[in-house]
Amino acid sequence: MPFADAPAESDTEPPEAADAPPEPADASPEPAGPPPEPRPGTAGPATAPDTGTEDTLDLKLTEELLAPVGRDRRRVAAATGSASSGELLTDPGTWPGATTAAGMFHLVPVVLERDLALISGWMNDPAVAAFWELAGPDSVTADHIRTQLEGDGRSIPCLGLLDGTPMSYWEIYRADLDPLARHYPARLHDTGIHLLIGGVDHRGKGLGTSLIRAVADLALDNLPRSGRVVAEPDLRNTPSVAAFLSAGFRFSAETDLPDKRAALMIRDRTYRDHL
Numbered sequence: 001m002p003f004a005d006a007p008a009e010s011d012t013e014p015p016e017a018a019d020a021p022p023e024p025a026d027a028s029p030e031p032a033g034p035p036p037e038p039r040p041g042t043a044g045p046a047t048a049p050d051t052g053t054e055d056t057l058d059l060k061l062t063e064e065l066l067a068p069v070g071r072d073r074r075r076v077a078a079a080t081g082s083a084s085s086g087e088l089l090t091d092p093g094t095w096p097g098a099t100t101a102a103g104m105f106h107l108v109p110v111v112l113e114r115d116l117a118l119i120s121g122w123m124n125d126p127a128v129a130a131f132w133e134l135a136g137p138d139s140v141t142a143d144h145i146r147t148q149l150e151g152d153g154r155s156i157p158c159l160g161l162l163d164g165t166p167m168s169y170w171e172i173y174r175a176d177l178d179p180l181a182r183h184y185p186a187r188l189h190d191t192g193i194h195l196l197i198g199g200v201d202h203r204g205k206g207l208g209t210s211l212i213r214a215v216a217d218l219a220l221d222n223l224p225r226s227g228r229v230v231a232e233p234d235l236r237n238t239p240s241v242a243a244f245l246s247a248g249f250r251f252s253a254e255t256d257l258p259d260k261r262a263a264l265m266i267r268d269r270t271y272r273d274h275l
Helices: 063-080 112-123 126-132 138-151 179-183 207-222 238-246
Strands: 098-100 103-109 157-164 163-172 191-197 227-230 250-257 261-270
Touching: 098 126, 098 207, 103 163, 103 207, 103 227, 112 126, 112 138, 112 163, 126 191, 138 157, 163 207, 179 250, 191 207, 207 227, 207 250, 238 261
Parallel strands: 191 227
Antiparallel strands: 098 103, 103 157, 157 163, 163 191, 227 261, 250 261
């Protein structure tokens, strides 16, 4: 089954565990903290489920604050011809390349006018569409990407380039500020990743494992406040789940998200040298 993390991807062999320390059990909720402060315009904590995640940050910015942020991002993009860096993440376009067994890999923020046709084509591949659910005219993919580009910087869509050739699509996002945080014990500055491998020539060769490990390490190296990288591939996407395991992620829990039953995968900074 091809790679598509939906947002997920690839097939490979299970990871070696000979020198690895015992993996921390994270499937059970962390001790509950004090009830969260009510967000503006809500009925307060009494209407929200208790997730037991005192270090989860659910940030809601006002329209007055978001408007100048969106204008600044668009001005930078127009001036430079590329997507601007995220205000809540660093710009993955400034991260160094990663050497993999398949070649040199770089992340480049998406420029909608330049990259839409390529990404939309990938989204219409049945193997990808089964998990991303963005098949259809280019406008479907454009709306999905534009929401991120014009947002507040908590999610940055990127192309993955292997030796200069675009071959994958990635979303690097603040998982603790994402709706995902309502479904697992999120920690402040958790970094999330979604991905898909584009062409069939790059699937079924274990490439997904190498790229997932490379991107997770790049995130940990360039986001020092992030203690771990998380992903939530569809539980049915067994090649993707296997790829995350082989890339040093641990299976933490199964979780029901609005659109799928997901495998919560976590790569901890503490254990990155052992897994």
